[in-house]
Amino acid sequence: MADFFAGVLAVIFGAINVVLELGVSISRMRRFARWVTGSDAIVEVPEPKILLPAAQRALAEAEARRDGASFIDKYVSPSCK
Numbered sequence: 001m002a003d004f005f006a007g008v009l010a011v012i013f014g015a016i017n018v019v020l021e022l023g024v025s026i027s028r029m030r031r032f033a034r035w036v037t038g039s040d041a042i043v044e045v046p047e048p049k050i051l052l053p054a055a056q057r058a059l060a061e062a063e064a065r066r067d068g069a070s071f072i073d074k075y076v077s078p079s080c081k
Contacts, residue, residue, distance in 0.1 A: 033039075051059070
C-alpha cells in the first residue's frame, strides 16, 4: 500500500516538474528571442477603433461597387446574359 502511494506521489511530482520545466523553457525562449531581435520590450497593440455607422455604410457601398454585379455588367454584353 505504501508503494502505491509513493508511486502516485512520484507521478504527481513528475507532472509538476514537467509543467515547471515547460514554463522555464518558454521564458528562456522569449528572452533569447528578445536578444536575437534586439527588442527590449513587447509592443502593446492598441485596440481597434469602432467605425461610425456612416463609415461602415461607406465601406459596404465601396465593396458592393467593387465586387458587385454592376462591375461585371460593364464588361459583359447584354446578349451574353
